Amino acid sequence: MSALVLLLVLPLAAALATLLAPRAAPALTLGSAAAGVGAALRLAQTVAQDGVQAIALAGWAPPLGITVAADGLAAAFVLMTALVMLAVALAAKVDLAPGRAGARVAFGFWPIALLLWGALNAVFLSRDLFNLYVGIELLTLAAVALVALSGKPGALVAAMRYMIFALAGSLLYLLGVVLVYGGHGTLDVGLLAARTPAATDALALALMSAGLAAKTALFPFHVWLPPAHAGAPAPASAMLSGLVPKASFVILIRLGFEAMPDQAGAGALLLLGLMGAAAVIWGSLRALSQPRLKLIVAYSTVAQLGYLFLVFPLAGGDGAAQPWAAGAWTGAMFQALSHGLAKAAMFLCAGLWVMAAGGDRLTDLRGLARPMPMTAMAFGLAAVTLMGLPPSGGFTAKYLMMTAAFASGQWGWALVLAGGGLLAAGYLYRPMAEVFARDCPVTPQPVARAWQAVPLALALAAIVLGLISAPPFDLLQVGRPAAAEVGL
C-alpha cells in the first residue's frame, strides 16, 4: 500500500527537488529511481500474493471520489518503468553531463525525466478516465519537452509535429470522456464496466481510441515518431521509445477490455488489427532503408508497437479452451514489457556508440564491437528480443499471440507475427554487421566498461523475462479482465 503511494509521489517530489537543487539533480534522480525499483518490486510482490491493491483517495469511494489501484498489469508496467528509469538515470549521468551536452540540456533533462516518470506511474495506476487524461497530458508535455530539449532546429520541428499529433489525440480523447460522463455520470473504470450501455458509448469509445492510437503512434499516425525519437538525446530516446507509447496503450487496454468490452464491434477490432499489421510491415520496411542507427531503432518502434494492436482481434477467441487461456492478452503485455526493456537498451547503446564514434550513420559504427564488446552484446541481445527469438520476452509474447491466432483460426495474424520477426532480423542485422566488421576507421573515444554494463543489464532483463516467464505471467493474471479470456 505504501509502495503504491510512494510510486505516485516520489517522482513528482524528486522533480521539484531537482529544480531547487540543480547540482544534485543526477544524484537525486538516481536515488529516487533506485528507491522506485525497490518500491515497484515490493508492489509486484504484494499484488502477486494478495491480489489487487486499491486506494480510494481521501477515503471517498467512486463515484464521489477517485481510486488508484495496482493490478498485475499496473504492477508489471510500473516495475518495467522503474528499471528503465534507473538505467536511463545512470546513462544520462555520463551522456548528459554539463560538459558534454551543454548546460541547458544538463539542467532541463532531470526534472522533465522525473515528471515523465511520475506521469507514467499515474497512468498505470489510475482507474478514472479523467485522471488518466491528466496523466497522459502531463506525459505528453514532458515528452515533447524532452524531444525539444537539445534546441536544434530539427529537434524543434520534430517536437512541434509531435505536439500537434499528441494534442489532437488529447482533444479526441477528451471529447470521448465528455460523452461518457454525459451518458453515465461517472468516469470510474470499474463502475463503467457495470453500466447500462448508452447510445453514445460507441462514438465515445471510437473517439478515445482514435486519440490514443495517435499518441501510441499507430500506423498511419506514426509519422511524428521517428524524427522525434531519433532526434532526442539517447537517454531521452530510451524513455520516449521504450516507455511513453506504453501509457496510451495501457489506457486503450483499460477502455477496450475493462470499461467497455461490450462496445467492440468486429469491424473495429479488425481495423485495429489491420493498422497494427500495417505498422509492423511499413515500420520494418522503412527501418530497412534508413542510413542512421537511431532512425532504424525508431522505425523499429513503429513496427514493434504494431504487434500490440493485434491483441484486439486475437484476444479470447477459441484460446479459452487452451491451458494458456487469454494467451493473446498476456502475450501483448509481454511484448510491451520486453519491448520497453529492449528498446531502451538499444537507444542507450546507440548513445554510447555516438559518444565513442561521433555519429550514428551506419558507416560511423564500423568495428565498434572490438573496443566496446559489451554494448555490442547488449545490442545483440536486445535484437534477439525484438526479433522474437527464444529465449526472450519477445519470444514468449510471440508464442502466446501466435498460439491464440492458430487456436482461433486467424492464421493471417500469425503470418504477420512471423514475417515481422524476419523483417526485424533484416533491419537489425545492418547495424550489427557494421559493428562487427573488423576495420575501425576512426579511433573511438574510450567508454568505461561500467557504462557499457547499463544497456547490457537492460537487455539481459528482456532475455530473463522470457527465460523465467512464469512469475511475470502469473503477476499479469492478477485482476485480469474477464474480456481478456473470453475475447471481445
Add this chain to the structure above:
Amino acid sequence: MTAFLPVAVLLSSLIPAVVTFFLDQEAHRLRNALTLGGAVLKLALIVAMLVAVAGGAAYEARLSLAPGLYILLRLDAVALLFLSLSAVLWLLTTVYAIAYFGTKAELSRFFGFFSLCVAATTGLAMSGTLISFLIFFELLTLSTWPLVAHKQDRPSLSAARSYLFYALPASAALLIAVIWLEAATGPVVFIEAVDFGALSENSQRAIFALFMLGVGVKAALVPLHGWLPAAMAAPAPVSALLHAVAVVKAGAFGVIRVIYDVFGPERVAALGVGVPLAALASVTILWGSLRALQQDEIKKRLAFSTVSQVSYIVLAAALASPAALVGGLAHLVHQGLMKITLFFCAGIYDERAGVKRIDGLDGLGRRMPWTSTAFSVGALGMIGLPPLAGFISKLYLGLGGLEAGAPWVLAVLAGSTLLNAAYFLPLLYRLWIVPARDGAAGDERAPGLLAPAVVTALASVAVGVLAASALSPLSWADLIVARGYLR
C-alpha cells in the same frame, strides 16, 4: 538428484560461457581452465548418467514458462547418445581450439560463444518437449553466428550473413509448425502420444513439411544446404564443431525427434510423407557427393561431403525400419567422429603447412605422417571400408532399406560409396604417392592440434572394430530401438 544432474550438465557449459564473456582478453590461462574444466566436468557427469540410464534410470528437470508450457530436460537413451557425442567431441575440440588460437585476439568472445553453442547443443539433446527443443534450436542458431563470423573479414561476415539468411526463415517455419501443431494438440511432450484428432490430414502434411523446412536447413538437405559450404570461412575448430556435432547434427537429430517423437513413424507412413523425405535425402546424398567431386579446396570438399553424409541419418529416419534406424543413430556418432577427424586434419594442413587446396597435399604424407594417417583413416571410414565406422552405418542402412521394402536404397548407397571413393581417394593418392613439390614446407609439431585428431581417428576405428561390444554406439543404438523407439 534426478532433477539436479540434467541441470548440472547444462550449467557445466552455460556457466563457463557467461563467465568467459567478461574475462579479460589476456586471461588466457583462466579462460582455458574454465572451458576445459567445464568440458571435463560435463563428460564426467554424462558417464555417471550413462551407467544409470543403461540400468533403466531416467532423469528429468523442468522449468515452467507459462501454465502448461515448460522447458523439460530429460535424459532418455536417445538424448544420451547425442549428448555423449557432443561432450566427447567438445572436449577434444576445446583442446584443439586452445592450441589453434594460441594468444590471438577476441578469444573471450570466441570461447564464450563456443561454450554457449555447446550449452545449446546439450539442451537440445536433453529437450523433452517440443518447446524446449525449439528454444535450444534457436539458441544454437544465435550462438553459432558469432563463431562463423569470428575472423570478421569479408568472407567470414558474408558466410555468417548467408547462415542467418538460411537459418532465420527456417526458424520462422519451425515456429509456425510448432505453434500450429500445439494450438491444436496442446503442448507436445516427447514421451507422450500426440492427439492429432483436431487436424486434417492435409494440415498434418503441411505441418510436417514446415517442420522439415525448419530442421532441414540445419541438416543441410538439398536445396537448403547452401550456407554450409559457405561457412567454410570460419576457423577450423568451428568448422569441426559445425560439421560433426553442433549444427548439422542438431538438424538430423531434429528430423529423428519429429518423425519418432512428434508424429510417430506410423503416422508418417500413413500420411505418405516418409517416402518423399527418403527420396529427398537420397538426392542430397548423391548431389552432395557430386558437388564434392568438383571442389578444389579441402574444406569445401569436406563440406559437401557433410551435406551428403548427414542425409544418411535423414534417410534412415525416413525409412523407419528397425535396422535402418539403428544404422542412422549409429551414423550420428560415426559421422561425427570421422568428419571431425578430417576437419581437425584440414586445419593442421592449413596452419602448419599453409595448404588449403587439394593440389597442395602432394607428398605431405611423409612430412606429416600422423596427420596424414588420421586423415586417411577418416577418409577410408567415410568411403565405408570394412571394418571402419562408415561401413557399419552403411551395412545397417542397407539392411534397413531391404527391411523397409525399399531396395533402391542399396543403389543409392552403392552410388554414394563410389562417389565417396572418387572424391577421397585422389586426396590419399596425393598424400602418400605423389612426390612432394620443391620448396614445400610443413611440420606437425603441434601436440595440441595433433592429439585430438589422432584420438578421434582411433575412436572411429574402435567404434567400427568393436561394434559388437556392449559399449559401442551401435549397441547403444540397438538399445534405443529395442526399448521401443519404433512405436
